[in-house]
Each structure stands twice: as structure tokens, then as C-alpha cells.
Amino acid sequence: MSVLNSGLVKQLTLSAGFHSVGITKPHLLSEHLKTLQTWVSAGFKGEMDYLEKNQSIRQDITLLYPEVKSVLVTLLHYDKPVSFTGDTPLGKISKYAAGTDYHLVIKSQFSELLTSLQQLDPSANGRFFTDSAPIFEREYARLAGLGWIGKHTLLIEPRKGSFFFIGILLLNIELETDAPFETQHCGTCRACIDACPTQAIGEDGHLDSVKCISYQTIEVKTPELHQDVNLSGWIWGCDSCQDVCPWNLKFSELPEPDVFPPDLSLLSFNEDQLLSLSENQFRKKFSHSALTRRGKKGILRNFWHNKSKNTKP
Numbered sequence: 399m400s401v402l403n404s405g406l407v408k409q410l411t412l413s414a415g416f417h418s419v420g421i422t423k424p425h426l427l428s429e430h431l432k433t434l435q436t437w438v439s440a441g442f443k444g445e446m447d448y449l450e451k452n453q454s455i456r457q458d459i460t461l462l463y464p465e466v467k468s469v470l471v472t473l474l475h476y477d478k479p480v481s482f483t484g485d486t487p488l489g490k491i492s493k494y495a496a497g498t499d500y501h502l503v504i505k506s507q508f509s510e511l512l513t514s515l516q517q518l519d520p521s522a523n524g525r526f527f528t529d530s531a532p533i534f535e536r537e538y539a540r541l542a543g544l545g546w547i548g549k550h551t552l553l554i555e556p557r558k559g560s561f562f563f564i565g566i567l568l569l570n571i572e573l574e575t576d577a578p579f580e581t582q583h584c585g586t587c588r589a590c591i592d593a594c595p596t597q598a599i600g601e602d603g604h605l606d607s608v609k610c611i612s613y614q615t616i617e618v619k620t621p622e623l624h625q626d627v628n629l630s631g632w633i634w635g636c637d638s639c640q641d642v643c644p645w646n647l648k649f650s651e652l653p654e655p656d657v658f659p660p661d662l663s664l665l666s667f668n669e670d671q672l673l674s675l676s677e678n679q680f681r682k683k684f685s686h687s688a689l690t691r692r693g694k695k696g697i698l699r700n701f702w703h704n705k706s707k708n709t710k711p
């Protein structure tokens with residue numbers, strides 16, 4: 399029997415730098431897989447073909463790590479002060495991308511956590527992911543008691559909001575689980591639906607990714623965007639639906655210290671400076687940033703698209 403228990407594991411998780419943590423078991427998510435398949439068939443996935451792959455893993459995460467006994471779900475907040483508007487000379491960028499790439503930060507925190515767990519119990523082991531494996535992360539966060547899925551399809555943590563990254567640690571240790579979050583607190587609110595510049599959020603709670611600015615700026619790989627696409631001044635991601643959510647307006651927490659302080663060298667870049675860098679120079683200079691995912695070309699494509707349509711946020 400392991401010396402590790404839920405309380406101790408949670409304490410070590412918070413010491414590793416995460417802001418919230420919940421624990422659940424692996425679940426067979428057949429209904430979620432069916433909903434995803436229906437959504438894909440309706441054409442909402444756009445170019446995200448990866449959503450059609452690894453369906454058996456998506457349904458059953460024990461296929462990712464057969465030894466898994468407990469699923470630890472972590473949240474790491476990245477909200478910014480009101481003074482941060484995301485405006486850059488090239489256009490608006492989402493808050494999540496203003497600092498260091500979250501994959502790097504969360505990976506390092508999970509490594510530290512796993513080391514601490516192994517110091518107490520050398521048989522402890524696990525695999526961790528953040529947006530890097532076919533896992534229904536939001537549903538696991540709900541099952542771990544962390545919050546509910548809002549009408550904008552993102553997880554909302556009561557009294558903290560939705561501006562956070564979700565991390566998953568599959569552990570080979572049996573731990574006491576948290577009760578799933580069973581209630582939904584959107585009520586009659588529809589602020590996100592009304593604020594979405596492209597009407598991407600359906601009345602029935604589905605998200606049409608093809609209409610979503612976040613999808614268009616980040617996931618679409620073509621050299622040019624379709625002329626009908628409206629980016630509404632954004633060049634990377636979009637926060638419009640989260641910015642109006644009362645749970646963010648009232649409760650969102652500013653991480654102290656900010657693990658993702660805005661990178662001013664990145665945010666001050668203009669068109670000429672970007673053009674003066676080769677693709678390699680750009681990737682090297684900003685290798686710590688999530689914005690390198692589509693390279694310099696991706697950012698310029700989005701900037702020029704806004705410029706051609708004369709769209710300002």
C-alpha cells in the first residue's frame with residue numbers, strides 16, 4: 399500500500415505550482431465519443447482531422463497508460479490584469495498566448511510533481527498531458543469536481559472563472575476521488591453566445607469550429623484564409639466569449655505571481671520587424687512562445703487577412 403493519499407498528493411500538486419486539483423478514476427466515455435462523432439459528422443471540426451483519430455483512446459484512457467488507477471486533473475490560471483488588452487501592432491492575441499508556451503510550463507510542473515511523489519513512494523509512476531493527447535480533458539475536469547462546462551463549451555471553475563489550462567496526470571496509485579461537479583450555473587445567461595463575433599456558439603451548446611476565430615487563426619494551415627472568414631481583428635486565438643462571462647468578470651483570479659507574464663518583446667512586434675526575420679530566426683527568437691506553432695507565416699497571414707478586410711477589434 400502506498401504512503402501517498404489524496405490529501406498529500408493534492409498538497410504536493412499545489413506546491414508544484416498548480417492552482418487547483420481534483421482527482422477522479424478512468425471512465426469509459428462512450429457517450430462523449432458519440433457526441434464528438436455527431437459533431438464531426440455535422441462538419442464542425444473543419445481541418446482538425448486529429449479529432450477523428452484515436453477514438454478508442456479518447457473513449458478509454460487506460461489505453462494510454464494501462465497502469466492508471468487515478469486521474470489527477472490540474473488547473474493553471476493565466477488571466478491577465480484589465481490593463482492587458484491583447485492588442486499588438488499586428489492585431490489582438492489571446493491572453494493564453496501572451497507569455498511562455500503553457501506546454502513547457504505545465505510539463506515542468508508535472509515533472510517536479512512526479513519526482514516529489516516518487517521521493518515518498520518509489521513505486522509511484524504516471525504519464526502527464528496538457529492538450530497533447532486524445533483525452534476529453536474538460537469532462538475529466540468536471541468528473542474530478544473542478545467545475546461545469548459553460549455554454550461557450552469551456553470549463554468554468556466556480557469563483558475562479560475559465561481562464562486556465564487543464565493538465566492531466568494519469569497515476570498508477572489508487573487515490574480517493576472527488577465528487578463530480580453535477581450542476582450547471584450558466585442559468586439564463588447567454589452573454590458568450592451574443593458576444594461571439596462570428597456566431598460560432600450554437601443555442602444548443604455546440605461550437606462550430608469552422609466559424610470560430612480561434613480555430614481560423616491557429617488550426618487552419620492554408621496560406622490564405624477564405625475571404626468570407628471574419629477574424630474581427632484577432633491574429634491569434636480569441637477571448638471574446640470568455641471576456642464577457644460573468645464568472646470571469648466577477649471571480650477570475652489573477653495568478654500571483656503570474657506564471658505567464660506578457661512577453662513584451664513579442665507583443666511589440668510590427669509588420670516590418672516580422673518581415674525582417676527569416677522563419678528560422680522567428681522560431682528561434684520566440685521558441686518559448688505558443689505563437690510559433692504556425693510560424694511567422696501564420697501570424698502574417700492572419701494580420702494580412704484582417705488588413706485586407708479592414709477589420710479592427
Ligand code: SF4
Nearest residue numbers: 594610611636638639
Ligand atoms: S473564441 Fe471567439 S470566435 Fe470562438 S466561440 Fe469564442 S467568441 Fe466565438
Ligand code: SF4
Nearest residue numbers: 548549584587590643
Ligand atoms: S457567458 Fe454566461 S452562458 Fe456563457 S459560459 Fe459564461 S455564464 Fe455561461
